[in-house]
Amino acid sequence: MAKQAPSTWLTAWIGLISNFILTALKIIVGVLFNSTALLADGIHNGGDVIASIATLGSMKVASLPADKDHPYGHGKAEDIGTVVVAIVLGFAGVYLIYESVHALFLAPHQATIWSLGAALVSLIWKQILYSYTISVGRKMRSKSLMATAYDHLADVWASLAAVVGIGVAWIGQLFSIPFTEYGDPFAGIVVSLLILKVAFEMGNKAIQVLMESSVSDEVKQGYQTIICSLPQVKRIDRLRAREHGNYILIDIRISIPGTLTIQEGHDITRYIRDTIMETYPDVEEVLIHLNPWYAEDQQPPDKSVPPSKENEGS
Structure with missing residues (x-):
């Protein structure tokens, strides 16, 4: 029931600040250049801000020592935080599916190099965050950080879909390739299903712990x-x-x-x-x-x- 190590808190705060910055970047660029994929990904990142706050809160509670009312400590707070992250991911996955399907029935917007650049920045940034967070989470055996790391991984997939979709549309415009403008929403649907899979597996494991399931x-x-x-x-x-x-x-x-x-x-x-x-x-x-x-x-x-x-x- 030891307190969280400084590196654990630092990792959580880096994730929260990064999510704030990426949310603002994606939404602003998505609105300015009419990028449905980037805007949806930005709103998804807004959910990640909530998940990051839940991670910090659950880590704070889990680090409290055992007391009269909680003689076994507060360790399950991190599993509760993991469930919150899973729920946020689930809603984000459903929302991205809706936006992707909806975009198939709308007139496609012109893809721009600025939208592609913002998606690339997000992809690289989130991949670095995932690698760093999963490393610290495994070392410190922090379930909250592990959940945050998988949240970052879901963002990597979402950003990858945005890069592929916007990139295909942009190349299609340059060379007048038909139907390439719909690469963005199709990629979004595939990634949304992957996000839902991660959310289910993450939430199911945390709920099993909360329900006092046995170890393997x-x-x-x-x-x-x-x-x-x-x-x-x-x-x-x-x-x-x-x-x-x-x-x-x-x-x-x-x-x-x-x-x-x-x-x-x-x-x-x-x-x-x-x-x-x-x-x-x-x-x-x-x-x-x-x-x-x-x-x-x-x-x-x-x-x-x-x-x-x-x-x-x-």
Whole structure:
């Protein structure tokens, strides 16, 4: 539940400021030169400004320490921010499809070198932003930055469609090639579908975390290997692990020989916990419950304390 690193905040602020600048650039050039693709892409970038603000807000909340009302921390705030970004992307994708289809039934506007230049600037700028943000997001394991990076990637596709569409129309005007003026809206439709795909995958993963879904079987198998490496562990009765924002919480119930002392049981749990957390840096907490185990030819001692209902079926 550590605070966000300075590089994480810097990356988020760079994304927000860049989106402000690109939104203004695309809308102004799109209006001045009647570029439907550039104007639609500019409005799409306006949605990215909202997404960037949501990223900063969710990172701020997620960095708060655990408290009485949130004993497991505020890590899920980043998943909520990811859902917001996915929703913004979804609306942007639907809007771009509408604009692209609508443009097919309108008289095409003249393509200009200025519109093409603005689209190229956006394409290069967003590609640099995507590469930088995805690198920092993976290094810091920040889901908010990862969502922002994929938002930048969707912008790369949208800008690429604008470059191709405007470029084809511009070349078509120079050489009088028929139907090239409709390259822009057709490219816009394809890219819009890709944006919707990214929005669905991003939102679905974040919602699964918010719904307390388990980690993958492959990851759990790694935990099991560590647990079973101790000969004192006779059985794994239960193993549960779930994502909580940027970290993972694990709940383990194992059986060890009932003849071991409390100190020996404590040492076993400490070894399992420390080894898992050293092997998997994204694990924040490991809770381990011990059950007594006896061989078939052994009998458990008489119990002076009746078992609780919770442990009777263990």
